[in-house]
Amino acid sequence: MEKQEFSPGPVVRKTGRLYDNLEKETKKVKLIIDGREVEASEGMNILEAAHAAGIEIPSLCYLRRINEIGACRVCLVEVEMKGMRTLQASCAYPVSEELVVHTSSPRVRRVRKTMVELLLSDHHRECTTCIRNLNCELQNIADNLGIRNIKYTGEKKAIPVQNQNSFIVRDYNKCIKCRRCEAICSKVQEVNVYSAINRGYDTVIAPAFMQDLSQVACITCGQCVIACPTASLTEKECIDSVWEALEDPDKYVVVQTAPSIQVTLGEVFGYPVGTVVTGKLVASLRRLGFDKVFSTDFTADLTIMEEAHELLERLEKQHRLPLLSSCSPGWVKFAEHFYPEFLENLSTCKSPHEMFGALTKTYFAEKEGLDPEKIVVVAIMPCTAKKFEASRPEMGTGNLKDVDWVLTTRELARMIRQAGINFRNLPDEDYDTPMGIASGAGAIFGSTGGVIEAAVRTAYYLTSGQELDILNYEELRGFSGLKEAWVELKGRPIKVAIAHGTGNARILMDRLKAGEKFDYAEIMACPGGCVGGGGQPIFGTREHKEISLDYRHNRADALDRIDYSKELRRAHENPAVKKIYEDFLGHPLSDISKKLLHTYYTPRGALPGFKMGGTKGGYAGRGEGNAPPHDSREIKGDEQFVKNHPAV
Ligand code: SF4
Ligand code: SF4
Ligand code: SF4
Ligand code: FES
Numbered sequence: 001m002e003k004q005e006f007s008p009g010p011v012v013r014k015t016g017r018l019y020d021n022l023e024k025e026t027k028k029v030k031l032i033i034d035g036r037e038v039e040a041s042e043g044m045n046i047l048e049a050a051h052a053a054g055i056e057i058p059s060l061c062y063l064r065r066i067n068e069i070g071a072c073r074v075c076l077v078e079v080e081m082k083g084m085r086t087l088q089a090s091c092a093y094p095v096s097e098e099l100v101v102h103t104s105s106p107r108v109r110r111v112r113k114t115m116v117e118l119l120l121s122d123h124h125r126e127c128t129t130c131i132r133n134l135n136c137e138l139q140n141i142a143d144n145l146g147i148r149n150i151k152y153t154g155e156k157k158a159i160p161v162q163n164q165n166s167f168i169v170r171d172y173n174k175c176i177k178c179r180r181c182e183a184i185c186s187k188v189q190e191v192n193v194y195s196a197i198n199r200g201y202d203t204v205i206a207p208a209f210m211q212d213l214s215q216v217a218c219i220t221c222g223q224c225v226i227a228c229p230t231a232s233l234t235e236k237e238c239i240d241s242v243w244e245a246l247e248d249p250d251k252y253v254v255v256q257t258a259p260s261i262q263v264t265l266g267e268v269f270g271y272p273v274g275t276v277v278t279g280k281l282v283a284s285l286r287r288l289g290f291d292k293v294f295s296t297d298f299t300a301d302l303t304i305m306e307e308a309h310e311l312l313e314r315l316e317k318q319h320r321l322p323l324l325s326s327c328s329p330g331w332v333k334f335a336e337h338f339y340p341e342f343l344e345n346l347s348t349c350k351s352p353h354e355m356f357g358a359l360t361k362t363y364f365a366e367k368e369g370l371d372p373e374k375i376v377v378v379a380i381m382p383c384t385a386k387k388f389e390a391s392r393p394e395m396g397t398g399n400l401k402d403v404d405w406v407l408t409t410r411e412l413a414r415m416i417r418q419a420g421i422n423f424r425n426l427p428d429e430d431y432d433t434p435m436g437i438a439s440g441a442g443a444i445f446g447s448t449g450g451v452i453e454a455a456v457r458t459a460y461y462l463t464s465g466q467e468l469d470i471l472n473y474e475e476l477r478g479f480s481g482l483k484e485a486w487v488e489l490k491g492r493p494i495k496v497a498i499a500h501g502t503g504n505a506r507i508l509m510d511r512l513k514a515g516e517k518f519d520y521a522e523i524m525a526c527p528g529g530c531v532g533g534g535g536q537p538i539f540g541t542r543e544h545k546e547i548s549l550d551y552r553h554n555r556a557d558a559l560d561r562i563d564y565s566k567e568l569r570r571a572h573e574n575p576a577v578k579k580i581y582e583d584f585l586g587h588p589l590s591d592i593s594k595k596l597l598h599t600y601y602t603p604r605g606a607l608p609g610f611k612m613g614g615t616k617g618g619y620a621g622r623g624e625g626n627a628p629p630h631d632s633r634e635i636k637g638d639e640q641f642v643k644n645h646p647a648v
Contacts, residue, residue, distance in 0.1 A: 031099040046090035046101055047075055057103050058112065058141045060119075060229055061178035062091040066187050072178055073115045074141060078102040087111060113145045121152035124173035130231050135538060137229035138176060159204070165214035166391040167236055167384040168225060172204050175232040179205055181224035188527060190503040191334070193218045217337040217606050219502060221330035221525045222384030222408075222534015235384050235535055238405045239415055245376040245405070246289045252370055255290040256356045256435070257281060257380045259297050260446030260530040261409055263558035264382070267537045268413035269423040274554030276562060279428020284416050285380075286429065295431045296379065297438030299352040299359065300445040300454070302580070303327060304571035306349050306597055307451075308459040309588040311520055315494065320345050322497070322518040325451050327351045329389035330525025330534075332601060334502045339509045340603030348598040350402070352445065353379040353386060354395050356435070357402030358596040363584045364435065376404045380412050382446070382533030383526060394599050408535025437576035440563030447556035448500035448529035449483065452522040456487055456496075457570045463490035467570065482507055484518075494519040501527040528552035531559065 026041040033050050040049035048064065050057050061072040070092035077090045080100035087108070090101070102108060120142060127133050162170040182194040182205050193216055194205050207216045225233045245251050266277035285293045311323050326332055326347040335342060350358070357379070361372040379386060389395060390403040407415070416423055430436070441457055444450030460468040481504040486493045495518045499508045505523045512518065526532045532552040539551065568574055585593050 029095055029097045029099075031095050031097070031101065033101045034103055040095045042095070044095050046077060046079075046088070046093050046095060046099075049095045050077075050090065050101070050103060055103055057090050058144065059091055060137060060141065060176060061180060063180050063183060063227060066227075067178070067180050067183035068092055069179060069183075072119070072176065074112060074119075076108055076112055076115070078105050078108055109145075113147060116142055116145055117147060117151050119176050120147065120150055121154060122156050123176070124156065124171075125150075130174075131234050131237070132231040136231065155201075162210075162212055163236070164212040165236070165388070167220045167387040168213055168218075168222065169234050169236050170206070170213070171232055171234070172206070174230045175205060176230060177203060177205060178229060180227040180229065181205060181233055184223045184227040188501055188503050189219070189221060189223055189525070190506050191217060191219055194224070215608065217604070217608060219330045219333040219337065219525060220385040220388040221502070223526060225384065225534050226536070226538055235408050235410065236387060237411055237414075238387070238407055239411050239418075242378055242405050242407060242415070245378070250374060251376050252291050252374055253289070253376045253378060254292045254294060254360050254364070255285050255378045255380060256294045256296045256299075256353060256360075257285070258353065258382055258386075258446065258530060259295075259300060259443045259450075259559060259562075260382045260533065260536070260555065261380050261412070262443070262562065263446070263555045264409050264531065264536050265413060266423075268410070269416075271424075272554075273551045274558040276558050278562070279430070280423055280426040282431055283426040283429040284412075284421055284423055287421050287426070288415060288419055290378070292432045292435075294356070294360075294435040295438050295442070296352045296356055297442030297445070298435045298574070298576060299356040300327075300442035301439050301571035301574045301577045302355055302359075302597070303349050303352045303445075304441060304451075304454050304458050305577060305581075305588045306593060307347050308455050308462060308571075310347055310349065311455065311459055312462060312489075313589070315489070315519060321520075322495075322512070323347055323520050325522045326599075327445065327451060328385070328524045328526070328529075330383065330385035331502065331505060331523045333385065333388070333604070334505060334525060335509075336601055336604045337606055337608070338506075339513075340605075342509065342512065343601040343603060346601055348594075348600065350395065350597055350599045351386075351389060352442075353381060353406075354389065354402045354599075355597045357390075357395075357404075358397065359580070359584075360435070361397070361400055361402070362596060363580060366584075372400060377402065378405045378407060379403045380409065381406050381535060382409060382530040383535045384408065385525060385534070397596070409533075409537060410535060413537070434576040434579065437574060439568040439571050439574045440566035441569060441571045442574075443559050443562040443566070446530040446559050447552075448524050449498045449522065450529065450559070451524075452496055452498055452520065454571060455520070455522075456489075458572045459489055461570065461572055497521040498523075500524040500529050500532075528556060531555035 026043055028039050029042050030037055030039055033053060033055055038049055038053040040052065047057050047059060047062060057075050057077060059075040061067060061069060062075060068091055070089035073089055075090045076087050078085045079088045079093065127139055157173050159172040185194055186192045193207050197204050197206050197210065207213060222235065225235055245253050262278040262281055263274060263276055265281050266275040267273055271277060282293050314320050314323050322345060324345045326349055329351055335346060357377040360377050361375055365372045365375055387406045390401065390406050395402045441454035444454055457468050481501060483498040485496050487496055497508055497518050499505045502525050508521060526534060563569060571577065581587055
């Protein structure tokens with residue numbers, strides 16, 4: 001993009017894949033569905049057209065624009081053509097003028113039921129004890145179709161549950177081979193971990209040679225978990241360990257909540273998507289028995305202070321540019337596997353929840369006269385990648401981990417239910433001080449574009465002594481896959497980029513590799529940022545199986561509302577942040593800041609589980625094969641985790 005005049009705000013160009021121009025104006029066609037005339041856009045399939053007209057057709061393997069392989073046949077409909085009525089998979093059959101479709105004829109109902117009965121025939125049906133009970137698409141469809149007994153019984157698989165890492169559990173006895181995990185990992189994240197292994201009845205959708213996810217280039221994002229319609233892929237639960245800590249009178253248990261949890265937890269308790277439930281979130285954590293309820297937004301503000309200074313220092317010296325954000329551990333791992341030559345560009349800032357853990361066991365412990373050994377830090381986070389991040393050996397001091405346990409939004413919801421707390425009846429309560437005080441800049445960390453906007457608000461102040469007109473920078477957010485802009489700092493333009501979803505990160509990184517210049521880039525591993533994280537509530541209903549990401553928009557809008565509602569909207573205005581610098585850290589990038597709040601990264605290669613010299617291409621997609629010797633910290637970290645917590 002050519003250099004632009006940037007007054008009054010940034011000039012933004014939006015590109016990237018998957019999230020742009022999805023609803024382009026196209027020619028309309030008219031068809032008949034269940035006797036009703038329906039208008040649809042040319043290029044739609046029958047399933048989409050029916051859904052747009054309010055007619056529901058069950059589906060399982062379909063993910064709009066991601067997985068349209070017509071594999072499960074659950075979406076069968078009858079199509080009338082040239083006097084013949086044939087059964088067709090509605091997710092793979094395009095609409096056309098005067099098409100006549102029957103979505104619920106006796107034949108359709110019979111065949112559809114048989115399809116699901118076949119899927120259930122070798123499924124390990126443990127619904128009452130299953131983690132996806134009441135939130136499982138297979139269970140939901142079986143119920144809707146009135147399947148009350150299993151007609152076909154035969155051989156059942158007994159594949160050992162893959163449970164060897166700190167973030168995702170795979171149970172292939174519950175896999176329906178829809179391949180949604182494979183599609184999201186390859187087409188959206190462009191990591192390419194899964195493929196079909198074996199043939200026929202023995203087929204499994206798994207990493208090569210059935211390796212554990214910790215042995216391949218998985219970035220731990222959890223997008224496959226969200227895509228999976230059943231309990232075949234789930235997060236590694238840590239609930240029991242957290243209960244144990246809460247029940248131990250000798251432990252002081254501190255909890256922190258990531259920005260996005262405030263706008264997603266309510267969905268599990270029946271609130272519309274995009275409802276802000278901060279007050280009830282805090283109240284529920286107190287009822288669960290946590291000794292202090294703090295907010296990761298506080299350390300998001302602190303991250304901004306550190307990262308804005310890092311940016312200004314690098315701009316001054318014109319080295320290690322562009323500065324690449326480091327708050328998304330899925331993105332960090334992606335860079336470690338696929339773009340190791342850019343690791344020195346990553347900000348050395350730990351992610352906010354790790355900074356929080358480090359400060360709780362030092363600054364807070366000292367202030368409150370607590371023994372750091374007795375403090376347990378629990379983080380409520382939007383993604384499974386934070387579980388892996390907490391298990392990295394570098395995320396701690398001595399034998400103390402910064403963060404002891406990471407729970408996803410889904411796990412917290414389960415704990416609230418287990419405790420019998422009536423979430424909707426809870427009063428609104430405030431976070432504890434001082435580490436619960438946060439600006440609006442901390443809140444917007446939870447959606448794509450938020451980190452750059454928050455950093456620019458502070459860097460602008462640091463360089464000009466004036467406050468930025470925030471309204472002019474809102475364009476940096478929004479859901480285009482890749483945004484580029486010129487923004488002004490110290491009277492000079494700097495070029496920034498924002499990418500979300502690692503498929504978009506690849507586009508940006510390949511442009512950097514080709515020599516294109518940027519000064520600062522924010523990259524989030526999950527589509528939409530943390531609001532779309534792999535640990536967020538899963539929708540088991542048809543209308544959310546879409547890439548339009550409507551619900552992620554709603555969540556992001558809710559974070560914006562938190563930002564707007566705050567008097568404090570800039571990280572550098574946060575009085576608790578000022579105080580921690582005065583009393584403890586000294587100043588951003590001080591020696592103690594660097595010791596506690598900063599980290600380093602490890603090249604891992606695209607094939608970490610293989611002991612081989614160099615490979616080109618490799619099964620792990622477009623990653624360049626400079627596979628290092630077998631020295632993956634990921635593997636070491638996870639071995640340690642599993643050794644310490646065998647029952648988890
Ligand atoms: S995955 Fe679904 S159908 Fe299978 S046991 Fe779990 S809840 Fe039941
Ligand atoms: S966690 Fe992410 S990278 Fe790993 S297999 Fe799942 S989608 Fe792919
Ligand atoms: S693991 Fe889940 S998403 Fe992947 S194929 Fe099996 S059921 Fe589908
Ligand atoms: S074949 Fe259409 S949803 Fe699976």
